[in-house]
Amino acid sequence: MKRILVTGAAGFIGSHLCEALLARGDTVIGLDDFNDYYDPAVKRWNIAGPTASERFALHEGDIRDEDAVMRLFERERPDVVVHLAARAGVRPSIQDPNLYYTVNVIGGQHMLDACRRYPVSHLVFASSSSVYGGSTDVPFRETDPVARPISPYAATKRMNELQAHVYSHLYGLRVTMLRFFTVYGPRQRPDMAIHQFTRRILEERPVPMFGDGESRRDYTYIEDIIDGLIRCVDTPFRYEIFNLGESRTTSLRELIALIEKHVGKPARIDPQPLQPGDVPITYADISHAREFLGYNPRFDMDAGIARFVQWYRDQQTRE
Numbered sequence: 001m002k003r004i005l006v007t008g009a010a011g012f013i014g015s016h017l018c019e020a021l022l023a024r025g026d027t028v029i030g031l032d033d034f035n036d037y038y039d040p041a042v043k044r045w046n047i048a049g050p051t052a053s054e055r056f057a058l059h060e061g062d063i064r065d066e067d068a069v070m071r072l073f074e075r076e077r078p079d080v081v082v083h084l085a086a087r088a089g090v091r092p093s094i095q096d097p098n099l100y101y102t103v104n105v106i107g108g109q110h111m112l113d114a115c116r117r118y119p120v121s122h123l124v125f126a127s128s129s130s131v132y133g134g135s136t137d138v139p140f141r142e143t144d145p146v147a148r149p150i151s152p153y154a155a156t157k158r159m160n161e162l163q164a165h166v167y168s169h170l171y172g173l174r175v176t177m178l179r180f181f182t183v184y185g186p187r188q189r190p191d192m193a194i195h196q197f198t199r200r201i202l203e204e205r206p207v208p209m210f211g212d213g214e215s216r217r218d219y220t221y222i223e224d225i226i227d228g229l230i231r232c233v234d235t236p237f238r239y240e241i242f243n244l245g246e247s248r249t250t251s252l253r254e255l256i257a258l259i260e261k262h263v264g265k266p267a268r269i270d271p272q273p274l275q276p277g278d279v280p281i282t283y284a285d286i287s288h289a290r291e292f293l294g295y296n297p298r299f300d301m302d303a304g305i306a307r308f309v310q311w312y313r314d315q316q317t318r319e
């Protein structure tokens with residue numbers, strides 16, 4: 001059984017990871033600053049299950065605070081660190097790039113320094129498909145050139161990959177960088193498209209459709225992401241980058257139709273121009289993750305959206 005530090009523990013992906021690690025018997029230390037990027041009460045609810053476990057300790061703190069990060073490592077001495085805490089979201093990063101650089105890049109640097117000072121077996125670090133920028137050369141491979149990000153958020157994630165490589169090279173820190181492709185499922189961040197569209201269709205409010213509806217995304221169901229993350233928790237690499245996606249794409253128009261089907265109501269589409277920072281397509285080549293991690297995603301969009309909509313309805317009736 002391992003002692004695993006999960007940063008961003010109260011977020012969408014972090015809370016699912018904490019649950020999965022606790023369920024298999026690990027000890028989990030969660031770190032989160034409960035900021036108001038979205039309602040902190042949602043984050044408290046996300047992490048309510050793990051908080052009830054004796055093998056879970058929750059720390060409220062900010063990864064920008066280097067002393068606080070060091071104190072946490074000194075006290076908790078994790079074996080493995082999964083660093084998910086970050087400012088996520090492309091469009092808000094254009095409004096406030098400084099915030100994204102300080103949290104994602106400086107905060108990421110503090111995590112690397114702490115893992116070096118208080119040696120850990122390895123670090124698993126969240127990157128993003130956004131590092132592929134506006135490329136249409138699909139499917140994206142980990143070996144593709146990724147020097148042309150088109151949003152501050154994407155740039156911070158690419159910087160994280162470079163920072164981590166330096167620490168792997170200079171200090172032998174073992175790091176796995178995971179490029180997540182649009183993750184969805186229960187507890188998905190309320191700012192993300194699937195969550196927003198479901199809410200708006202149910203409330204009979206207009207659904208903004210950016211561009212001509214033909215932009216395509218590789219949407220990855222949360223359980224597949226957690227499976228990939230746990231495989232990385234169990235397998236240290238010197239320095240590896242893995243795409244975690246489903247390796248199939250859905251257009252924006254198809255996505256809206258699928259949500260309409262599961263909600264059982266038509267969408268009132270509100271056409272909008274393409275947004276700065278939006279990429280035309282994401283599409284993961286996952287052969288590297290299949291080969292080295294045994295990653296084998298199982299959820300198709302129809303099953304995944306059905307589960308998301310069911311969860312959405314359940315939590316509406318809970319309130």
Ligand SMILES: NC(=O)c1ccc[n+]([C@@H]2O[C@H](COP(=O)([O-])OP(=O)(O)OC[C@H]3O[C@@H](n4cnc5c(N)ncnc54)[C@H](O)[C@@H]3O)[C@@H](O)[C@H]2O)c1
Pocket residue numbers: 007008009010011012013014031032033034035037043061062063064083084085086087088089103107126127128129179180181182183184189
């Ligand atoms: N959800 C996706 O589709 C997706 C895709 C690619 C990459 N990612 C990455 O995966 C990670 C998790 O994403 P998510 O969708 O669960 O987002 P999320 O916002 O739900 O979770 C992130 C958590 O980190 C915490 N956090 C943010 N800044 C912090 C700070 N300064 N100190 C401590 N905690 C802080 C937040 O309070 C939040 O609970 C992020 O690094 C994100 O960039 C997510």
